[in-house]
Amino acid sequence: MLAPSQAVAPVVDRPPPPPLLASNSLFLDFDGTLVELAERPDGVIVGADLLALLDRLMTALDGRLAIVSGRSIRQLDALLGPAAAAITLAGSHGAERRTPTEGYVAADGAASxxxxxxxxxxxxxxxxxxxxxxxxxxxxxxxxxxxxxxxxxxxxxxxxxxxxxxxxxxxxxxxxxxVAGDKGAALAALMQLPGFAGSTPFFCGDDVTDEDGFIAARALGGGGILIGDPRDTAASWRLPGVAALHRWLTTSLSELL
Missing domain, CATH: 3.30.70.1020 (Trehalose-6-phosphate phosphatase related protein; domain 2)
Structure with missing residues (x-):
């Protein structure tokens, strides 16, 4: 039995997030957040219902929605299809991004x-x-x-x-x-664009790679939403999984529209 000084502190759970407001911007990780994790990276399927949900969110938030992923933009394009052209994307952990106003911007690739x-x-x-x-x-x-x-x-x-x-x-x-880059820096850069500036960011993610995004969102007056089981995190809120995120987004839409 552990002595009191050796006891492991319990993980503090987070409450569910409040509904989105018209003044919010929304940043979404992809794998494990928008879609369930697959055994193989190419095993992910994006259904028509998810594409419709993203389209409705884009309208409700006046375009202030971005997918911020460890996947490359080329991979996201293949998975999202034609819908990807209208969505702000930050790929490769923020080392590249594409927006309707800026076009494609990327860090130097590594020859190695x-x-x-x-x-x-x-x-x-x-x-x-x-x-x-x-x-x-x-x-x-x-x-x-x-x-x-x-x-x-x-x-x-x-x-x-x-x-x-x-x-x-x-x-x-x-x-x-x-290549160097992090999701928090990507969020901060996107928040400087005219379409996002002045809004309050929510960042949704499931992995340790999303912690920088949670921290950046909180620094700008918003916060992070952890998707998955409780753990030590900089997120302000938590939802238990992908399906719960979809339900929260759908509920938020009823408030926004």
Whole structure:
């Protein structure tokens, strides 16, 4: 039994968020937030009902909606289809973005990413179940289908990221070597644009990669909404999962329209 000084402090849960207001802006992570996590990155399906929900939110918030994802914009375009053209997107953890007013803006790509991808692919070939995801500004190593490979995968990713001078990004059953950038900086940059400026931001996300977004939203007078189980977080509110987020967004729309 632990002594009082050794006791682990319990995680403090967060309440559900209040409904969106017309003065809010909405920033949404993608995997694990807007859509359920899939065993493979290419296994995600975006249904017509979700696309319709996003379209209605765009109208209700006068365009102040953005998807801020670890996926590249090219990947988001493929998943969202024609609807992506009207939505503000920040991809690759904020290293690239595309808005209706600015067009496409990106950080310099790292020449070392090709070598990173080759080394990750060699590891995946030797360890069945490990999947490599090549993005515009990073390469991710997924071990969801081979959880026993976690120590080896994380060790390899750390070494390769250090060798290449890249950021090592941990996520849910994955590690990514990527170009510098964070979701909080992406939110802050988008909040300076005429369409978003002066609004109060809500940032919704499920992973540790979303913590920077929660912090940035709170600094601008809003807050973060954690999607998933309780944990230590900078988010102000929590919803238990993707379906709960969809219900909250639908309820908010009834207040907004």
């Amino acid at each position: 990413l090709h070598d990173v991808a080759q080394r990750f692919e060699a590891f995946a070939e030797a360890h069945p179940g490990v999947i490599v995801e090549v993005k515009s500004h990073g390469v991710a190593l997924h071990y969801r289908l081979a959880p026993e490979r976690e120590p080896a995968a994380l060790g390899l990713a750390a070494r390769i990221a250090a060798d290449a001078g890249l950021i090592l990004q941990h996520g849910k059953m994955m590690a990514e070597a990527r």
